[in-house]
Every structure is written in structure tokens, then in C-alpha cells.
Amino acid sequence: MLTESFAVAFTILLTIATSLPLGRYMARVFQGERTFLDPLLLPLERLVLRLTGIDPAESQDWKHYARSLLVSNVVMWLCIFAVVSLQKWLPLNPDGIGNLEPTLAFNTVSSFTTNTNLQHYSGETGLSYFSQLFAITFLQFVTAATGIAACVAIIRGLGGDRQSQLGNFYVDVTRATVRLLLPLAIVVGALLVWQGTPMTFEGAAKATTLEGTEQVIARGVVAAEVAIKQLGTNGGGYFGPNSSHPYENPTPLSNLVQTWSIAVIPMAMIWTLGAMLRRQRLAVVLFATMLAIYLPMVGFAVAQEGAGNPAIARLGADQSTGSMEGKEVRFGAGLSALWGVTTTVTSNGSVNSMHDSWTPLGGLMPLVGMWLNNIFGGVGVGFVNMLVFIVVAVFVAGMMIGRTPELLGKKVEAKEMKLASLALLWHPLAILVPTAIACHVWATTPDPGTALGWLENPGPHGFTEMLYEWSSAAANNGSGFEGLGDNTPFWNIGTGLAMLFSRYIPILAPLALAGFLARKPTAPETAGSLRADSATFGFTLWAVVVVLGLLMFLPVAVLGPIAEHLALGSF
Amino acid sequence: MLNEVRKGILFTAVTMLLLGGGYPLVSWGIAQLLFPAQAEGSLVRNRSGQVVGSRLIAQAFTRPEYFHPRPSGVDHNAASTGGTNYGPSNPDHLKAVGERLDARARLEGVSPAQVPSELVTASGAGLDPHIPPAAAALQAPRVAQARGVPLERVLALVRAHTEPPTFGFLGRERVNVLELNLALEEL
Numbered sequence: 157m158l159t160e161s162f163a164v165a166f167t168i169l170l171t172i173a174t175s176l177p178l179g180r181y182m183a184r185v186f187q188g189e190r191t192f193l194d195p196l197l198l199p200l201e202r203l204v205l206r207l208t209g210i211d212p213a214e215s216q217d218w219k220h221y222a223r224s225l226l227v228s229n230v231v232m233w234l235c236i237f238a239v240v241s242l243q244k245w246l247p248l249n250p251d252g253i254g255n256l257e258p259t260l261a262f263n264t265v266s267s268f269t270t271n272t273n274l275q276h277y278s279g280e281t282g283l284s285y286f287s288q289l290f291a292i293t294f295l296q297f298v299t300a301a302t303g304i305a306a307c308v309a310i311i312r313g314l315g316g317d318r319q320s321q322l323g324n325f326y327v328d329v330t331r332a333t334v335r336l337l338l339p340l341a342i343v344v345g346a347l348l349v350w351q352g353t354p355m356t357f358e359g360a361a362k363a364t365t366l367e368g369t370e371q372v373i374a375r376g377v378v379a380a381e382v383a384i385k386q387l388g389t390n391g392g393g394y395f396g397p398n399s400s401h402p403y404e405n406p407t408p409l410s411n412l413v414q415t416w417s418i419a420v421i422p423m424a425m426i427w428t429l430g431a432m433l434r435r436q437r438l439a440v441v442l443f444a445t446m447l448a449i450y451l452p453m454v455g456f457a458v459a460q461e462g463a464g465n466p467a468i469a470r471l472g473a474d475q476s477t478g479s480m481e482g483k484e485v486r487f488g489a490g491l492s493a494l495w496g497v498t499t500t501v502t503s504n505g506s507v508n509s510m511h512d513s514w515t516p517l518g519g520l521m522p523l524v525g526m527w528l529n530n531i532f533g534g535v536g537v538g539f540v541n542m543l544v545f546i547v548v549a550v551f552v553a554g555m556m557i558g559r560t561p562e563l564l565g566k567k568v569e570a571k572e573m574k575l576a577s578l579a580l581l582w583h584p585l586a587i588l589v590p591t592a593i594a595c596h597v598w599a600t601t602p603d604p605g606t607a608l609g610w611l612e613n614p615g616p617h618g619f620t621e622m623l624y625e626w627s628s629a630a631a632n633n634g635s636g637f638e639g640l641g642d643n644t645p646f647w648n649i650g651t652g653l654a655m656l657f658s659r660y661i662p663i664l665a666p667l668a669l670a671g672f673l674a675r676k677p678t679a680p681e682t683a684g685s686l687r688a689d690s691a692t693f694g695f696t697l698w699a700v701v702v703v704l705g706l707l708m709f710l711p712v713a714v715l716g717p718i719a720e721h722l723a724l725g726s727f
Numbered sequence: 728m729l730n731e732v733r734k735g736i737l738f739t740a741v742t743m744l745l746l747g748g749g750y751p752l753v754s755w756g757i758a759q760l761l762f763p764a765q766a767e768g769s770l771v772r773n774r775s776g777q778v779v780g781s782r783l784i785a786q787a788f789t790r791p792e793y794f795h796p797r798p799s800g801v802d803h804n805a806a807s808t809g810g811t812n813y814g815p816s817n818p819d820h821l822k823a824v825g826e827r828l829d830a831r832a833r834l835e836g837v838s839p840a841q842v843p844s845e846l847v848t849a850s851g852a853g854l855d856p857h858i859p860p861a862a863a864a865l866q867a868p869r870v871a872q873a874r875g876v877p878l879e880r881v882l883a884l885v886r887a888h889t890e891p892p893t894f895g896f897l898g899r900e901r902v903n904v905l906e907l908n909l910a911l912e913e914l
């Protein structure tokens with residue numbers, strides 16, 4: 157256990173340390189300053205912009221920026237819908253995989269366009285190599301870049317002084333893709349192949365085992381997809397069981413590379429903000445506030461999974477290595493728990509163990525990660541979600557000291573508060589209401605187990621499976637309690653819609669908010685102003701995030717994981 | 728608006744070619760050039776060149792003369808993988824674990840408390856190629872007896888195939904079951 161804790165601490169420290177230079181690099185890229193990779197990557201950026209017909213000098217106000225974002229996303233959605241619906245007749249299909257049926261195609265395309273990567277199909281049997289590359293891998297780059305672009309535009313809005321321009325969407329998206337994600341993905345992909353992740357266009361391998369039976373081993377263009385799935389907080393795996401599959405994540409070293417890849421850009425984004433706004437102290441306060449939520453979650457999950465399942469202990473097996481159902485020997489309970497928390501706070505959603513089989517309270521941590529969805533968060537969108545809480549914290553603090561709320565010297569007024577409230581309230585609404593509907597459908601269907609086939613587990617755990625699915629869709633996370641039989645029209649269409657609304661409302665409302673703030677004059681800060689870059693504000697923000705972000709979910713947490721925990725103790 | 732749609736289509740087309748086509752090709756080129764064996768799936772061949780499996784993918788071993796891997800939620804089917812997704816309180820799950828525990832304790836002639844939980848729980852993908860050293864040591868007497876070789880030689884083989892944590896702390900100590908069984912054949 158001590159070694160495992162050391163490995164967990166080492167992974168986190170390494171990621172934090174490397175996020176600093178990466179954040180500074182990103183700030184230089186988005187401010188158009190020179191970087192050491194320019195000779196290699198600048199020509200590629202210019203080529204993409206020229207072929208697309210973008211004038212890099214053209215700057216957009218928030219409405220224009222939002223329009224470009226939406227239109228490009230609609231076009232991509234339609235193209236990819238065509239690809240997965242026609243893959244049977246497209247090239248690169250050595251295993252002869254058929255087309256996705258319409259509701260599954262709707263779900264899959266919405267899932268990947270929104271950077272969610274919830275998968276109701278199973279990779280190795282659901283998609284052809286062509287779809288894996290031209291649909292999935294392609295979207296894993298551009299949707300991540302879209303989130304980063306939105307974040308960069310919002311940062312510009314926060315720093316603006318009586319201006320309305322937030323930058324150019326296509327320039328930002330291209331820079332995020334070509335100068336950040338692409339080089340990182342190539343390096344990470346090569347490291348993964350070195351460790352054993354396949355990268356081949358050959359079909360499945362056939363082996364004759366030592367005991368003389370035939371074994372068919374699915375493989376494919378795995379490494380390229382796994383690299384960008386992690387770096388872009390996408391999470392959609394090549395194989396059904398994601399990074400618990402020994403081909404996706406063969407060794408502890410590949411596990412380190414992937415855990416790093418999940419968190420490093422979301423962490424770096426905070427330093428980018430500090431550099432772009434020239435407020436390094438603010439970045440430190442935000443980073444520390446996030447760490448003060450992330451680290452206790454990791455510690456708690458590691459302890460829960462390390463302690464094992466009391467029911468299995470009662471059966472008498474030696475459980476000294478922790479709860480190992482759904483976990484891999486090479487990672488152990490500790491690194492599996494670290495991954496599970498990291499992948500859910502960051503809206504990544506890849507897994508290296510099956511969350512459905514975690515201990516009840518351990519499994520509560522991934523849920524908490526998705527309910528908050530702003531602790532480092534998805535690439536770009538993590539800070540965008542946190543901004544909403546920052547605005548609310550500023551408002552609350554302003555009320556307490558009896559001053560007009562100000563954020564970075566700009567007055568926060570009714571219009572901004574309404575937008576922040578919309579984004580803030582949407583998230584619990586998109587989780588709790590559909591969960592209630594799903595429970596209602598389950599409760600009113602005669603013999604639901606056979607008629608619906610949704611839940612593999614009875615009791616409170618079955619409830620948690622449904623709750624997890626909606627949390628994952630609304631947080632654009634994509635992980636699952638995979639015991640849920642989710643490839644049905646109800647779940648395909650329902651979570652498809654949830655993902656779409658939960659992607660665009662929490663991006664567009666803060667973008668508008670930033671657009672409004674940018675137009676306001678920046679008042680010089682005085683001794684009486686509330687400074688966002690102070691420890692006091694960090695503590696206020698921490699409290700607002702924990703109280704507002706989690707209190708609404710307390711009842712469902714009690715009904716699901718906590719009830720199961722209590723039941724498990726009393727067997 | 729029309730101009731906006733045109734940009735959207737052009738951008739999609741250009742980046743789709745670059746990221747769906749160019750990027751995987753570059754990745755594939757690097758992989759095939761530097762690490763061809765891993766890129767093809769770390770396949771293991773026997774003396775006559777026949778593929779007997781992948782060193783990364785568990786295969787079912789049931790005979791007494793082999794070390795057995797962890798249970799699998801998918802019967803070690805490497806073409807359609809997955810975990811059991813059983814929740815910790817699921818009665819079906821606990822019943823299955825209890826049955827495996829009894830069967831394993833009987834097979835190895837030990838008490839249930841000596842059976843590492845890894846041998847009675849299924850892994851995430853159902854293809855975990857490793858078992859902990861304790862789970863290999865537990866099986867060694869049965870394997871030695873079935874093969875008619877001294878226990879000490881089998882235990883020495885287990886020790887030789889025990890991989891330490893990377894850098895001494897990353898990941899767990901483990902034994903690759905397929906490689907261990909291949910080495911047994913050479914005894």
C-alpha cells in the first residue's frame with residue numbers, strides 16, 4: 157500500500173510539474189508569439205488556414221465566434237453521421253463490420269461531437285478502421301480543440317478593456333489542433349507502441365493456444381487513437397473495456413503516460429490563463445483551490461479501493477491487495493483509483509478499471525467528479541465551468557461585504573448573473589430530471605428486468621447505474637457503469653440529447669458572459685476591492701463549489717452509493 | 728451565413744484528411760519503423776513459427792499442468808472483451824466468487840484464506856495477462872506434481888518470471904501466465 161501511495165503521489169507531482177511549462181507554451185501559441193516548434197508546425201497551421209479560406213487577421217465578437225463554433229460543429233456532426241451509417245460500404249473494413257443503426261448512430265455521433273465519448277457500441281465489433289480514424293480520431297482532435305478555443309476566447313474576454321473582439325474561432329481551433337494536440341499525440345502514441353499498444357492495419361490475429369484452442373485477438377490502429385483520446389479529454393477507447401484492455405494500456409509505464417495525458421492539458425490551461433491575463437497569482441489561487449478538492453477525492457478513493465470489498469472479505473479470500481474485481485494486476489487498486497478520479501474530474505471518461513465494480517463509496521468519487529465537472533475539467537471547458545462558479549463566488553462574497561460584485565475590476569451585473577445561473581443550474585437539471593424519468597419508466601414497466609434489460613445489478617447499485625449514465629452524459633464525460641444495457645432507443649436518444657445540450661449551453665452562456673465583460677471598462681483595484689487572487693477568495697470559491705456543486709446531489713448519493721455501502725456492511 | 732457554412736465544410740474536409748488520414752499514417756510509420764513487433768500486437772510464436780498467442784493477452788488455461796490465469800467475464804474471448812460489471816453487493820457476483828474460491832481452494836489443497844482475491848475476481852477487460860506472485864506460488868505444487876518435476880524447479884521458474892514494479896514503485900509485482908507456461912514446456 158505504501159508503494160502504491162508513493163506511485164500515486166509521484167504521478168500527480170509529475171503532472172503538476174510538467175503542466176507549468178506546457179501552460180506557458182500554450183499561452184505563447186494562442187497569443188501568436190514565437191515558440192521553439194514554429195519551424196515545424198507553423199507551416200502546417202498556415203496551410204490549414206489557407207485551404208479553409210480563413211483570414212488570420214480577422215477577429216470576431218462573441219456572437220460571431222459562437223456562430224463559427226456552432227456551424228462547424230453541425231457540419232462535422234452531419235459528416236460523421238454519414239460515415240458511421242455507411243461504414244459497411246466504405247474502405248478499411250477488414251473484419252466486415254456493418255452500419256450503425258440510426259439511434260445508435262445518433263448517440264455515437266452526438267457523443268463524439270460533444271467531446272463526451274460515451275460509447276453504446278463496443279469498439280472492436282462496432283466500428284470499422286475507417287470509422288475509427290476518420291470519424292472517431294478526427295473528432296477527438298477537433299472537439300478537444302473546440303473546447304480549448306472557447307476557453308481561450310473567454311480568457312481574452314476577461315482580460316478585455318472596452319473591447320468586443322475575442323479572437324478568431326478557426327485560428328484558435330487550428331492552433332490548438334496543429335500546435336498543441338498533434339505533436340503531443342505523436343509523441344504519446346510512439347511511447348505507447350513502445351510499451352506494446354498495437355498500431356496496425358492488419359485484421360484480427362489468429363492464434364492456436366497452448367491447450368490447442370483457437371484464439372482470435374482483435375487489434376488495429378490502436379495507439380494513434382489512445383494517444384488523442386487521453387490528451388483531448390475524450391476518453392473513447394478503441395476496445396470496449398478501454399484502457400483496462402492490455403493492448404490499450406499494456407504496462408505501468410503506459411499507465412503513467414496515459415494518466416499524465418489525461419490531466420496535463422486541463423492543468424496547463426490554468427497556467428495559460430495566468431500568463432494570458434498576466435495574473436500569475438490568480439492562476440495559483442485557482443490551481444490550489446482545485447487541488448484542495450482533487451487531492452482529498454484521490455486519497456479517499458485510494459483508501460476505499462485499497463480496503464477491498466467487505467462482502468468478499470467475508471467469503472474468506474485473501475484481499476490484502478484491495479478490491480480487484482474489474483481491476484488489472486499490473487496497476488493494482490491504488491493506480492486504478494487515481495485514474496478513476498482523474499478521468500472523471502477532467503471529463504475524460506476513459507477507464508483502466510471497471511467503475512461499476514468499485515466499492516460503493518469508492519465509486520461515489522467518480523460521480524462527485526462528474527457532478528462538479530470543473531476540477532481542472534475537460535480541456536478548455538473545465539475552466540469555463542469553473543468561471544461560472546467564480547462569478548457566483550464573487551457575487552456571494554460581494555453580498556457578504558456589501559459591495560458591488562467585481563471580477564478582475566469589472567462589475568458583475570444582473571445580465572452576467574443570469575447567464576452564470578443558467579449554466580450553473582443546467583448541469584443538475586440535466587442529471588436529476590432524466591434520472592427520475594428513467595426510474596419512473598423502470599418502476600412502471602411490468603417485469604422491467606426482462607422487458608427493458610437495463611440493469612445488471614439489483615438494489616441501490618442498479619439505481620446508481622442509471623444515475624451514473626446521466627451524470628456521465630451531462631458532464632460530457634463518457635465513462636459508464638457498464639452494467640447498464642444502454643444500447644436501446646431510450647438511452648441512445650435520451651443521453652444523445654443530454655450530451656448535446658450539456659455541451660453547448662455551458663460553453664455558449666459563459667462565452668456570452670465573457671463577451672459582455674469584455675465591453676466593460678476595467679476599474680483599477682483598490683484596497684477596498686475584492687481581490688480574486690487572494691487566499692480568502694480561494695477559500696470562498698472552494699466553499700461555493702463544494703456547497704452549490706454537491707448539495708443538490710446529496711439525496712441521490714444517499715439513495716445510491718451510500719445506501720449500498722450501508723447494506724454491504726450489514727450482510 | 729452561407730460564407731460561414733462554406734468555412735465549416737472546408738475546415739471539416741481539411742482537418743478530417745489531416746487528422747483522420749495523415750496523423751494515423753505518421754503514427755503507423757513511426758510504430759512500424761521503431762517497434763514492429765509491438766505494433767503487430769506482441770504476438771508469441773512457437774519453435775515452428777506458429778502464433779500461440781500474444782504476451783499481452785490472457786488465454787484460458789484449465790489443465791492441471793499449467794498455471795491458470797485470473798477468471799474472465801468474457802471467457803478470455805480476445806475478439807469481444809469486457810469486465811463482468813458486477814457491483815460489489817450483487818448476490819450473483821458474490822455467489823460466483825464464493826464458488827470460485829471453494830473450487831480453487833480444493834484444487835490447490837489450501838484454505839480459502841490463502842487464495843489471493845485476484846484468482847477469484849475477473850479483471851477489467853477479462854484478458855489480464857498477469858497474476859500476482861502469490862497466486863503463482865499457490866499453484867506451483869499442483870503444476871509440479873502434474874508434470875512430475877521437483878517443486879523447487881517450478882518455484883525457481885516463477886521467481887525468474889516475476890516482474891518487479893517499474894522503477895521499483897510503479898505498478899505491482901506480477902507474473903505473466905502465458906510466458907511462464909511457455910517456459911514450463913521447456914523444462
